[in-house]
């Protein structure tokens with residue numbers, strides 16, 4: 001007989017919580033967790049393999065605790081006058097965000113985000129013992145500068161998450177709103193740019209706001225545009241002093257030598273790795289246009305996914321697609337579903353299957 005979780009002396013604030021649990025089903029078309037469904041190009045994969053093989057030659061030793069070469073590669077990729085002292089990285093941007101919360105949130109403190117937003121923020125915050133505060137968005141899921149600033153000023157959180165563009169809605173967030181939120185708080189402001197590469201090309205990044213804002217963090221990931229979700233590599237840019245705070249909470253040698261080698265090699269091919277972004281953006285826009293033609297209500301998206309409303313019974317539609325071998329995401333917003341833009345073939349499979357199900361409200 002095995003014990004039940006409730007029988008264990010678990011922290012009181014974790015009792016009754018549910019873990020992150022997006023279904024991982026072996027279906028032919030998986031468009032549910034905003035991955036890049038294009039594999040890493042073969043020539044890049046060969047180079048990564050060589051780098052990993054070289055790292056294996058020294059795997060008996062602990063890796064470079066400061067992942068110096070990787071931080072240099074991220075600084076070069078991001079530009080904006082950054083150097084390695086202003087870069088941090090970890091196993092996925094989830095861990096990067098966890099480091100920020102461990103250093104700046106924790107017991108007796110609060111973290112804030114505009115709901116609906118990335119579902120891991122509250123879990124990560126509570127994992128550090130912090131309380132989560134949900135702010136609100138307009139009916140179209142946008143947030144205006146004055147409204148954002150007044151909500152943040154009222155909540156007075158220790159950490160604010162601004163997901164730009166926002167998951168699960170795809171909504172853009174302008175720099176004016178980000179700057180207004182920064183001015184409205186004494187806390188740390190995290191701008192999560194996990195999907196920035198899918199925004200229109202001329203869109204300025206929050207990286208342009210970093211100089212002079214020592215409480216601001218801009219986080220990114222290799223999981224989406226870089227097609228590197230399985231390698232688990234996320235990173236951030238911030239003032240070097242803020243990064244010193246993250247050194248206090250990370251585990252020593254948290255980035256394995258193999259991860260460092262693979263990510264550094266992949267960044268050496270940034271252009272090739274990002275080649276699929278335009279294709280994905282094209283599929284995203286085709287999905288939106290077709291959803292609209294089918295009678296659904298897709299939202300503007302600057303990401304690699306589309307949230308759409310007008311779904312009579314999301315659970316039933318999700319199941320009907322599942323039964324046709326297509327996995328998308330019920331994000332818990334009534335009458336809405338979210339789909340990741342896949343390859344042309346995958347996106348067509350989704351659209352054809354949806355057209356065959358009569359589920360528009």
Ligand SMILES: Cc1ncc(COP(=O)(O)O)c(C=O)c1O
Nearest residue numbers: 092093094118167194221223234
């Ligand atoms: C907004 C946002 N931030 C962060 C992440 C985490 O990405 P990873 O931990 O793979 O870098 C995701 C993943 O879906 C996301 O949507």
